[in-house]
Amino acid sequence: DRETLASNVSCIVYNNSLMNCTWNQGSKAPHDTRYEMYYRQGGNISQCTSYFLDEDGRQGCHVSQIEVNAENVTICVNGSSYSTLIQAYYTDFSPWEYEIFNAPINLKVLLNLS
Template identity: 45%
Template structure:
């Protein structure tokens, strides 16, 4: 599929780890062709059609202040599969979004 936004601007190497039952860390790398001012935002929900997307409350940042990860606390997982979406914004161009269904028991 073709997504709106500049090619190479979507995040790469997305992964999440759940630990201590209710804590989840997700990390990613900036798109290799993303403008320097690109900022990324992570949302997740139990399914794409659940309607209750949760945005990250505690972002991890790199040395430039760009969001490169998220710590979720008090995670309640009701399904085996969760939907993750990372979108971005930049003054210079549209940023492609990244989305993925992850089977949580594999995390």
């Protein structure tokens, strides 16, 4: 059932190499559903080791090393439940399209009135 897969999956990239992805539980996913995230860039496949938790369990992942200017990233949010099969969610994106830049620090503006 497609309504068991994670919904509203969203990722942002920041500080040139960090990524946060979040998701909501599928509308028909049982309460005991546990989601895990995997990601692939190039030939490297990794499982998330740093999850965001809320009262319903895992709702996001922090990734500490993404290559912003390299290949696309494929995300898989896979779920498991004791009572039903949970459909996996897949998406593929270019990290530089989702990068958020830090504001500059120690910025000086000089006014030349001549």
